[in-house]
Amino acid sequence: MIRVIKPGLQTTVQDEGRFGHYAIGMPPAGAMDNESYAVANLLVGNRRGAAALEVTYMGPELEFQTDTTLAICGADIPPRINGDLIPTWEAVNVQAGDVLTFDVLKQGVRTYIAVAGGIDVPVVMGSRSTYTLCGVGGYHGRTLQPGDVLHQAAEQARTPKLGVAIPAEWRPQFPSVLDVHVVVGLYSYRLLEDSLNEFLNTEWTVTPEANRIGYRYKGVRLNFVPRNQPFGAGSNPSNVVDCGYPIGSIQIPDGVEPIILLNDAVTGGGYATVATVISADLHRVAQTRTNQKARFVAVTVEEALHRRRQKQQRLAEIESFLEA
Amino acid sequence: MHMEPRYTYGGDEFLFAELAEEMSLEANFRVSAITQHLKNKELSGVVDICPANASYMVRFNPDVLSAEKLLAEMQNSDRTTSQSSRVHLSARVVDVPILFEDPWTREALMKARDRHQAPDSTDIEYAADINGYATKEDFIQALVGAPYLVSMTGFVPGLPWCFQITPRNRQIEVPKYVRPRTYTPERAFGFGGAFACIYPVQGAGGYQLFGIAPGPIFDREQRLPDFKESMVFPQPGDIFNYRAITMEEYEALRAQVEQGNFQYRMTSVEFHPDEVISDPEGFSRRALGGLYGD
Numbered sequence: 001m002i003r004v005i006k007p008g009l010q011t012t013v014q015d016e017g018r019f020g021h022y023a024i025g026m027p028p029a030g031a032m033d034n035e036s037y038a039v040a041n042l043l044v045g046n047r048r049g050a051a052a053l054e055v056t057y058m059g060p061e062l063e064f065q066t067d068t069t070l071a072i073c074g075a076d077i078p079p080r081i082n083g084d085l086i087p088t089w090e091a092v093n094v095q096a097g098d099v100l101t102f103d104v105l106k107q108g109v110r111t112y113i114a115v116a117g118g119i120d121v122p123v124v125m126g127s128r129s130t131y132t133l134c135g136v137g138g139y140h141g142r143t144l145q146p147g148d149v150l151h152q153a154a155e156q157a158r159t160p161k162l163g164v165a166i167p168a169e170w171r172p173q174f175p176s177v178l179d180v181h182v183v184v185g186l187y188s189y190r191l192l193e194d195s196l197n198e199f200l201n202t203e204w205t206v207t208p209e210a211n212r213i214g215y216r217y218k219g220v221r222l223n224f225v226p227r228n229q230p231f232g233a234g235s236n237p238s239n240v241v242d243c244g245y246p247i248g249s250i251q252i253p254d255g256v257e258p259i260i261l262l263n264d265a266v267t268g269g270g271y272a273t274v275a276t277v278i279s280a281d282l283h284r285v286a287q288t289r290t291n292q293k294a295r296f297v298a299v300t301v302e303e304a305l306h307r308r309r310q311k312q313q314r315l316a317e318i319e320s321f322l323e324a
Numbered sequence: 325m326h327m328e329p330r331y332t333y334g335g336d337e338f339l340f341a342e343l344a345e346e347m348s349l350e351a352n353f354r355v356s357a358i359t360q361h362l363k364n365k366e367l368s369g370v371v372d373i374c375p376a377n378a379s380y381m382v383r384f385n386p387d388v389l390s391a392e393k394l395l396a397e398m399q400n401s402d403r404t405t406s407q408s409s410r411v412h413l414s415a416r417v418v419d420v421p422i423l424f425e426d427p428w429t430r431e432a433l434m435k436a437r438d439r440h441q442a443p444d445s446t447d448i449e450y451a452a453d454i455n456g457y458a459t460k461e462d463f464i465q466a467l468v469g470a471p472y473l474v475s476m477t478g479f480v481p482g483l484p485w486c487f488q489i490t491p492r493n494r495q496i497e498v499p500k501y502v503r504p505r506t507y508t509p510e511r512a513f514g515f516g517g518a519f520a521c522i523y524p525v526q527g528a529g530g531y532q533l534f535g536i537a538p539g540p541i542f543d544r545e546q547r548l549p550d551f552k553e554s555m556v557f558p559q560p561g562d563i564f565n566y567r568a569i570t571m572e573e574y575e576a577l578r579a580q581v582e583q584g585n586f587q588y589r590m591t592s593v594e595f596h597p598d599e600v601i602s603d604p605e606g607f608s609r610r611a612l613g614g615l616y617g618d
Contacts, residue, residue: 019372021481023375023477024556025477025479025481025556133527134525134544136544136555141544182335183334185332185333185340186333186340230344230345230346231346231347231492231497231518232346232377232378233347233517234500241377241379243342243377244379244478246340247335247383248334266480268476268478270500270517273334276333276338279337304335304336305386312387
């Protein structure tokens with residue numbers, strides 16, 4: 001059992017996400033940096049998909065009421081047990097009565113606390129992930145609060161290997177300007193050619209509106225091809241007849257500020273989407289924060305699939321490394 | 325003549341197909357037929373099939389199913405269903421009570437006048453005016469004068485986009501707010517572009533607000549009988565008949581919701597898309613005759 005003394009800024013239970021319900025408007029939720037989340041689970045010997053805690057900006061204060069093993073991976077927020085620094089990217093044993101706290105965030109945004117067996121909350125529509133907007137899944141559908149008590153599940157497949165740290169080359173990089181790889185498409189033909197070029201050549205800045213729903217960027221104003229709007233589309237040239245939004249798709253309402261839709265986003269609406277962040281880069285976006293810079297770099301679908309395989313290989317190598 | 329859909333990628337996990345740029349019953353019936361056909365194939369590697377108003381998209385796992393293979397299947401479903409006279413659809417016909425000009429949406433819209441095209445009138449007065457109706461009452465009569473096709477669900481879980489089954493020249497169109505509201509009450513009845521909707525949960529929103537529904541759209545606890553199978557009630561392809569009610573009926577229905585015994589009045593109808601497109605009024609009479617038994 002784990003007792004929440006202080007919840008941190010926004011701590012939620014997340015797993016790989018809720019799949020197969022997008023058509024009714026249910027976004028996947030799930031760990032925003034799914035790579036750090038997966039590594040934390042591997043370190044404590046959990047099965048793929050066990051639920052962990054996603055910490056945002058400011059860490060929680062947790063009291064362990066039983067002996068267990070934990071691993072912390074993701075953003076650089078130095079953790080302490082009973083006041084002493086403990087390593088991240090490594091499995092660590094804790095004892096009943098130990099208290100976990102965090103220092104101030106140094107780099108990145110989100111970190112993951114995996115515990116042996118995973119966090120046990122009811123599985124809702126195939127997932128334990130929290131979708132706070134509608135109160136679905138997770139711990140009572142919400143972010144953690146003081147006094148909450150979390151139970152551990154039995155999703156452990158292997159004995160954790162203590163004292164083995166994940167090498168630096170497999171940990172996330174936090175570049176000052178993030179290259180976000182995108183596949184241009186969907187309604188990209190609605191942008192003027194110059195604007196599409198500007199979209200790809202501008203150094204964008206993350207605005208304060210950057211959360212699990214989406215990331216909004218500021219930079220330059222973009223323009224859409226003028227036209228008589230099709231029936232039902234709405235009056236703004238950035239409007240289209242309401243359609244589905246792919247996860248990671250980028251829309252630019254009124255041409256003002258591009259928005260990347262992420263794990264808790266709306267599943268459809270009436271704005272023209274112009275590109276989609278490749279699946280292998282979504283977790284990198286999730287580690288950027290307000291005022292950080294990003295560029296949208298166009299790639300082919302083949303390149304997107306290549307990067308997807310690279311990411312899968314990275315995880316497979318980490319898994320063999322831990323089993324060796 | 326058969327129009328080939330426009331196919332495009334949404335990154336490495338989505339394929340998107342647009343059937344038409346403008347909204348029409350024809351386009352939405354095509355979406356229904358294609359997505360149903362595609363669903364019946366039970367393709368391994370397909371994660372979600374998401375029908376929308378005049379387009380649809382498929383989320384797939386490219387490790388299991390290649391985009392080329394999926395695209396070929398989408399094209400095959402399009403060709404196979406392109407003769408609409410051979411397509412047979414079945415729909416639920418649902419009575420959806422609405423209390424127009426209720427105090428809750430009124431409070432929400434009055435707080436957001438600085439985000440609206442017409443700060444000095446209410447949303448319904450503005451919408452009646454720009455659609456050429458002399459009074460609010462005439463406008464409400466037009467809103468409830470013909471049933472709606474649920475042409476898409478989503479945005480948040482369960483939100484139905486509803487397109488009125490009426491000739492184009494009688495269709496209502498309104499702009500969205502200049503800037504979205506930050507607050508919309510749960511179950512608010514709104515209108516934006518050519519679509520009516522009911523907001524399943526409290527939240528932001530940009531549609532004009534006309535009223536509120538007593539019946540829920542989203543039931544997380546799945547307490548009510550209509551929600552036993554799913555947290556959400558609307559399904560694409562449903563036919564919703566909005567019916568204006570009094571505050572007295574609203575309160576009675578809310579009490580039923582609280583007691584856990586509220587149920588939507590509904591029936592089903594079978595039809596060919598051509599019947600609806602060529603004679604929307606005749607079709608509506610037939611569908612509603614089954615619902616209200618007259």
